[in-house]
Amino acid sequence: MSSELLNGLLEGLYAAQQGLRALLHLVGSAPDLHGQPAWPLGYRIAAEMLVVDAGHARRVLLSLLCAGVAVLAMGLSLPWRRARIPLWAAAIAVLVLAPWPQAHLLLTPAVPTSLHQSPTGFEATGIVRGQAVYRQHCVRCHGTDGRGEGAEAAQLAQWPPNLNGALLWKRLDGELFWRVREGMHNRVGVQTMPGVGNALRDQEIWEVLDYLQAHAAGQMLRESGTWDRPVRLPGMAVHCRSGRPQQSRDLLGQRVRVAVAGPGVPPLADDPRLVTLVAGPPASDADVECWPDGGAEAVNQTLALVLGVPVAELPGYQLIVDRAGWLRARGQPGKTAWSEDDLVCRSGTVLTAPADASVEKRSAAQGDGLEALIRRMDAEPVRLLRGGFPH
Ligand code: HEC
Structure with missing residues (x-):
């Protein structure tokens, strides 16, 4: 099955399931729970199986x-x-x-928040608050680096998993929320992880999950040099020279280059192909296009997390964000020219996008690697699947 067909199927099933929840909500069978309508059924569509088993997807x-x-x-x-x-x-x-298809492949047990979506917007300030929550409530088992080697890990009924790999991307947002809030049990009913529902507010749980994701992204990049799962540009308030303050999500639809300023980092000239967002120490006289509007500290800490480097090493780093808001390319300090190799988040699918004539012309004229990189990024969009469903 082609990936477009599979994506269509996943999106259709996702919409149908959300539609059913909305309908049940309307008739009063799906009461509000943690701010969103609950999923009142014991099962949900096992989208993750459709992704891994092509034969099953075809049958469905x-x-x-x-x-x-x-x-x-x-x-x-x-x-x-x-x-x-x-x-x-x-x-x-x-x-x-x-x-x-066989029912046990089609359906999987659900929890009341299975279909909940994180309300945080992956905001930098929330991620930093999530880090504090993690240090206070989770580190003793999961360890400072998230690998599951906390001080108390060895005494548990089960060893905590490594949270830095693809695990978080395999789960639905709402199911992670439920597990952290209510705790987890093994097959014979012994508690493997205690719930934090009494200690933490809903918002704090969503934020600690965002932190885990940002941290896992950085560790993935450190270990493999790539983000093999899409990572979003953390949300932040931005101010642009050209206009009123806005949120980074308002830049969706445009390509963004995030650059971290610092001593000895040469200023970047504007580039018509992207919006330049300069983080780092507040720009004094530098005439930059956009900059974080407050919360600069949190923005830096979050960028350091997703890049997997200490904050002190941030100056000089650059990131390129595609029009859909995904972090796609990374430039390390001292970089003078971009190339396609800097694309650290790639997709398996290459759309044969019609070559953009204006880009082609500029590419020939300027001969810079950024042009080739942008072309590849545009031709190979990535999409986020969590537990098989589009997010
Ligand atoms: C007492 C030790 C302990 C504490 C405290 C703890 N965990 Fe866990 N956690 C575990 C263990 C053990 C597992 C594996 C449980 C299993 O698979 O049954 C786990 C699993 C997880 C998972 C994976 C869930 C999945 O879907 O497979 C996540 C995410 C997680 N913990 C997050 C957290 C967060 C966030 C906190 C803090 C708010 C936290 N944990 C606190 C021990 C702990």
Whole structure:
């Protein structure tokens, strides 16, 4: 199955599931819980299985098509009375012959917050607060580096997992929230992780999850030199020379270059291809395009987390963010020219995007690697799947 088809299927199922929740909410069967409608059913669609098992995904898609054909045939039989019997026979035949997927692959146990989405916006200030929560409530088991080697880890019924790999990306936001809040148990009912529901507010739990994600991103980059899972530009208030203060999410739709200023770091000239956002020590006389509007400290700490470097080593780093808000390329201090190799978050799918004529022309004229990098970034969009669902 092509990746576009699979993405379409995942998005369709996701929308259907969210739609069902909205409907149940409307009729009063999905009460509000932690600020969003609860998922009142014991199971949800196991989107993660569709991602890993192509045969299963094909069966699901074909079955949906068959169900659609059957519904159509039955619908047609209403006005078209004379053909009623053959239409019903066709509908039944299609339903019988459909390659129905196995229920245990299609569905997985759900919790009331399975479909909840994090309300934080991956904000830098929240991530920093999440770091403080982590140090106070989680570090004793999960360890300062998140690898699961905290002081108390050895005495637990089960060793805590390494939170720095792909684990967090495999889970739904709302299910991580539930596990941290309510705690976890093993198959025989022994508690493996205590819940923090009594000690922490909902907001703090969402924030500690954001912190874990930012930290895991940095560790991934340190260890493998790539972000093999998409990481968002942390949210922050920004002020741009050209206008009123805004949020970094208002820059969605434009490419952004984040550069960290500092002593000895030459200032960057504006570039018409991207919005330049300069973090680091407050720019004094430098005439920069955009800068964090307050919370500079938190922005620096968050950038250090996602890059996996200490704050002191930040000056000179650059990041390129694509139009959808994903961090895609990293430039290390001292870098003078970009190249496609700086693309540290790549996608498996290469869209054959029509070459942008103006980009081609400028590329030839300027001959800088940034042009090639931008072209690749635009032609190979990445998308975030968490637990198989688009986020
Ligand atoms: C008493 C030790 C302990 C404390 C404190 C603790 N954890 Fe855990 N945590 C564990 C263990 C053990 C597991 C593995 C449990 C399992 O798989 O059954 C785990 C699993 C997890 C997971 C993985 C869940 C998954 O879906 O597989 C996350 C995320 C997590 N913890 C986050 C946190 C956060 C955030 C805090 C602090 C608010 C925290 N933990 C506090 C011991 C702890």
